Structure formats: C-alpha cells, structure tokens
Amino acid sequence: MKNSPLASKHLNMNAKVADFGGWLMPIEYPQSGVIAEYSSVRERVGIFDVSHLGKISVKGDGALVFLNQMVTNDLNRITDGQAQYTLLCNENGGVVDDLIIYRNSDTDFFLVPNAANTASVFEILKAEATTNLIIENLHEKFAVIALQGPKSFELLNSIGIDTNIDYMQFLKTEIGGVKVILCRTGYTGELGFEIIPAWSEAGKVWDILVENVNKFNGLVCGLGARDLLRTEMGYPLHGHELSLDISPVEAAAGWAVGWSKEVFRGRTTLLNQKEKGTKLKLKALLSIGRGIPRKDMQVKNIAGEVIGYVTSGTFSPSLKKGIGLALINSDSKKGDKVLIDIRGLDAEFEVVQLPLVPSKVK
Numbered sequence: 001m002k003n004s005p006l007a008s009k010h011l012n013m014n015a016k017v018a019d020f021g022g023w024l025m026p027i028e029y030p031q032s033g034v035i036a037e038y039s040s041v042r043e044r045v046g047i048f049d050v051s052h053l054g055k056i057s058v059k060g061d062g063a064l065v066f067l068n069q070m071v072t073n074d075l076n077r078i079t080d081g082q083a084q085y086t087l088l089c090n091e092n093g094g095v096v097d098d099l100i101i102y103r104n105s106d107t108d109f110f111l112v113p114n115a116a117n118t119a120s121v122f123e124i125l126k127a128e129a130t131t132n133l134i135i136e137n138l139h140e141k142f143a144v145i146a147l148q149g150p151k152s153f154e155l156l157n158s159i160g161i162d163t164n165i166d167y168m169q170f171l172k173t174e175i176g177g178v179k180v181i182l183c184r185t186g187y188t189g190e191l192g193f194e195i196i197p198a199w200s201e202a203g204k205v206w207d208i209l210v211e212n213v214n215k216f217n218g219l220v221c222g223l224g225a226r227d228l229l230r231t232e233m234g235y236p237l238h239g240h241e242l243s244l245d246i247s248p249v250e251a252a253a254g255w256a257v258g259w260s261k262e263v264f265r266g267r268t269t270l271l272n273q274k275e276k277g278t279k280l281k282l283k284a285l286l287s288i289g290r291g292i293p294r295k296d297m298q299v300k301n302i303a304g305e306v307i308g309y310v311t312s313g314t315f316s317p318s319l320k321k322g323i324g325l326a327l328i329n330s331d332s333k334k335g336d337k338v339l340i341d342i343r344g345l346d347a348e349f350e351v352v353q354l355p356l357v358p359s360k361v362k
Contacts, residue, residue: 004051005143005202009210013220020223021116023052028222035317037225041188042318045149045218047209048226050187050194051202054099054118055142056111058125060133064106070128070265071101072248074258080105083168083183085256087248088113088121089266093273094244095251097121098236100185102170110181112144114238143202146226147209148192150360151216156182156193159212163193167362176208187226189233189359231312234284234325234354240295240311241282241325249273250327252282252354280308281330284354285338287322291347293340299326300339300346307332310340318357324349 002023004010010017015026026049028034040046058067068075073086080103088096097117102110113121122137129135147155156163161182165171170183178201186192197205210220227237236242241251248257249270257270285293293313301307308328316323328338332351339346 002052002140004049005199006049006051006206009203009206010049015222020052021114023115025049025052026222027224029220032219034222034224034228037219037221038228038317040219041149041190041221041225041229043150045147045151045155045213045216046221046225047213047218048146048148048221048223049143049206050146050223050226051143051199052115053144054111054113054115054121055138055144055196056113056118056122056125057136057138058109058111058129058133059107061107062130063109063133066129066133067101067109068258068261069263070125071099072257072264072266072270074261075101075103077258078103078168081169081171083170083185087242087253087256088124089248089264089270090244091266091269093247093249093266093269095238095242095246095248096124096244097238098242098253098256102181102183117238141199142196143199143205145195145197145202145206145209146186146188146192147195147213148186148188148190148229149218150191151218152190152192155212155216155218159208175205178205180205186361187235188229189235189355189357189361190229191360191362227312228314228317231314231323231325232316232318232355232357233359234282234356236282237312246327247273247278250278250280250282278330280327281332282311283326283328283332284352284356285310285324285326285340285349286319286352286356288337288348288350290322291340291342291349292322293324293326293342293347293349298341299328300341301329302337302339304339307338316356322347322349323356
C-alpha cells in the first residue's frame with residue numbers, strides 16, 4: 001500500500017483511511033464527518049488530498065499528434081495553458097482510463113490519470129510511442145491538492161494568488177515560495193482549483209492552504225465527501241461508470257470524443273455504437289420514496305423486467321433523497337419510473353436529468 005506525501009498530516013487528524021487504487025487515503029475526519037465535509041464544499045470551501053492520482057509526462061516532437069491518436073478527445077480543441085478531459089480506450093472501445101491532459105505546448109503534455117490505472121496508461125503510451133518521445137511516470141514526483149467550493153477564489157486571492165483563469169485553464173505560480181501548477185479543475189461540481197506541487201514540498205503548501213481554509217470556516221475533506229459530490233454531478237468514476245467493459249458511448253461521455261478525428265484508439269467500435277446505438281446507457285435515478293441504491297443493484301422496469309444495474313448510488317444531502325447512476329436500457333427516458341431491488345424489496349425511482357444538483361464550476 002502506497003502513501004500520499006501528506007499521510008502524516010491525515011494521521012495527525014485521526015483520519016479514517018482506506019485503499020484507493022493501492023493508496024491509503026483519507027475517507028473522512030472524525031471531528032467533522034462526511035456530511036459536514038460535503039456541506040463545507042457546497043457552501044464554503046473544502047480541501048482534499050488527491051495525491052494518489054497519477055502523473056505522466058509526454059514530451060518531444062510529435063507529442064501532440066501521438067497523444068491525439070491515443071485518446072478520444074481532440075487536443076487541437078485546446079491551446080497552450082488549457083486542460084482537457086479525455087479517455088484512453090482499447091480497440092474494442094472499452095475505457096482503460098479517463099484522465100485530464102494539461103497542454104504546456106504541442107511538444108509538452110502533463111497527464112493526470114486515475115491512481116489504479118496509471119501503470120496501464122504509462123505502459124500503453126510507452127509501447128505505442130515513437131523513439132523521439134520521452135514518456136515518464138511521475139506518479140510520486142508530484143502531489144495533487146484540490147481546493148473546492150464557492151469561497152476558493154476568495155481564499156486564493158487573500159494569499160496573493162492570481163486566480164484570473166477560466167474553467168479548464170492553468171498557470172504556474174507559487175504558494176509560500178513553492179512552485180505549483182494551479183488549474184481551474186475539480187471533481188465536485190463547485191468552483192475550484194487543483195494545485196500540483198512537487199512531492200517533497202507538498203506539506204508546506206498543504207499547511208498554508210489548510211490554515212486559510214480554516215479562516216474561511218472550511219474543512220479538510222476526505223474522499224467519502226468527494227464521492228458524494230461527484231455522484232450528484234454524474235461525474236463518472238472508473239470501475240463504476242467507465243471500465244474496459246463500458247464504453248464512452250454507453251457512459252454518456254460521447255462529448256469527450258473527437259468524432260471528426262480520423263485516428264484514435266477504439267474509433268471503429270465507438271463510431272459504430274454512435275450510429276447504431278447501444279443496449280445500455282448511463283442514466284440518473286432519483287428516489288421517489290426512501291430507497292438508497294448501491295453499486296450493482298438490479299434495476300427493473302415497472303413490469304418487473306431487469307433492464308440494467310446501478311453503477312453508483314448514495315444518499316444526496318442536497319436533495320434529501322437516494323440517488324443513483326445506472327446503466328439501463330438506452331430507450332429509458334426522463335420521467336420514466338423504474339424499480340431498484342434493495343435487499344429483496346423493490347424501491348421506486350424516477351429517471352432524471354443530470355446533473356442532479358446545479359453545476360457551479362464556471
């Protein structure tokens with residue numbers, strides 16, 4: 001089990017920890033708890049350690065062309081200083097991983113994949129790259145700290161950090177004399193930033209940010225709150241809404257595919273799915289009663305026929321209802337009623353539009 005460079009900080013706060021992709025990371029802090037941490041992000045500001053996320057560098061002449069042939073989204077849509085959400089698929093259209101790519105220049109890219117899939121992404125890129133490209137696995141060279149919530153702008157401005165960047169833009173700056181990448185990204189649906197310092201200097205940046213989060217009546221948050229926040233937004237999580245068996249089309253992530261590109265991994269399969277449709281498609285479900293869905297529970301139509309399964313489920317603190325993301329028959333539409341088998345009893349849900357709560361990222 002690997003540890004974040006901030007592991008001692010979490011242990012000093014008596015964090016409850018668990019395995020996230022081979023990394024021991026905080027789920028929640030006992031002095032606050034998941035719901036308070038969630039509310040802190042929705043209402044004020046919260047800070048997360050997400051250093052378990054991977055980091056990969058791709059540099060050299062032809063890096064833009066190479067990466068654009070590997071991932072689904074079109075890197076020509078962004079310019080230097082912008083980041084892009086994309087997916088790396090296999091030839092069958094299954095998702096090896098979803099990741100963020102930072103474009104420094106057309107010869108210099110910084111990739112942030114999921115923790116559990118970093119090695120796979122790295123090996124695929126290394127195997128496919130031409131000899132002039134330099135591809136490095138920097139997983140334990142950089143930390144990632146997420147500062148999320150409506151007060152995050154104000155907080156950074158109060159410590160002299162320039163936040164005059166648009167959503168999915170990034171810049172290089174300093175916090176407490178430590179060089180960092182500051183990007184307007186996150187996984188909560190709130191206005192926020194992700195901050196990337198060197199691994200060895202992460203503690204200094206963390207301490208400065210935590211001190212100021214406290215000044216804004218915010219909280220240090222664990223990954224339990226992060227999962228609640230992302231589920232309300234319908235953001236996919238690999239191993240749940242995306243996998244080697246679930247394509248971007250099925251996961252309703254076709255918006256992250258550059259359909260006009262002539263070459264990218266899985267293109268033939270994905271184009272075929274786009275044209276002909278798929279049996280299953282990701283939908284959002286909202287409880288009509290008191291049911292709380294959980295991963296892998298069966299979803300049935302009103303006639304009692306199984307039409308799919310839950311990929312993520314929880315109780316929404318904002319809506320005060322059970323919510324779920326589910327792969328169900330693609331012809332299911334907004335307003336349809338479905339049943340979820342919750343421990344042998346059928347609970348009624350309605351198919352609803354995503355996001356389940358309003359997005360405030362911009």
